[in-house]
Amino acid sequence: MNATDLRFSAIQRLLHWLMAIGILVMLFIGVGMVSTIRPAHLWLVSIHKPLGILILVLALVRLAVRFVKGAPPLPVTMPPLMKFAARLSHLAFYLLMIGLPLLGWSMLSAADYPVVVAGVRLPSIAPHSNVLHSSLWNAHRFLALLFFALIVVHLAAALFHALIRRDGVFEAMAPWRDRVPSVPADRGLVPEKTAGRH
Known part of the structure; x- marks a missing residue:
């Protein structure tokens, strides 16, 4: 195994990071929409x-790339419960990244509002x-709040891996070209195709 096996591919x-920026902007715009009157609202x-x-399209592309490229292995020393939580959060992220835009599109369709791209x-x-x-609007709002909470947990987990465990999990998705050890002692040798990291 070489250093590149321990990181996600450049496209991943x-x-x-493109989606991270887009999703954060999207969530804050959503907050502004429900608390702002015209003309800022429009x-x-x-x-x-x-x-x-755009987020929906990128999420679908990202999912396809994930199936093709897989993922680096999680540390062998990571507790099973933590691995399970990572996989569960990974699944939740994809469901929300794809489901929320589709829900919003459906909501606008139900109100006969145009979606122009x-x-x-x-x-x-x-x-x-x-x-x-009305039902879709309530569901969209609830899931957006859930998504925000998931992002906070994800950020906390990333900092935990980067600053406390220092097990290479954060570095695997870091945007910079940092030196990664070729074979850390606590990393598995077989990449986990469905590992709970993204």
């Missing part, structure tokens, strides 16, 4: 909708219904 790291909505579609109006993916729109 690029997608991770301006935020005009950014929120295409950004959501690069000048192209996307088709509706839900029937027009005020009741459905």
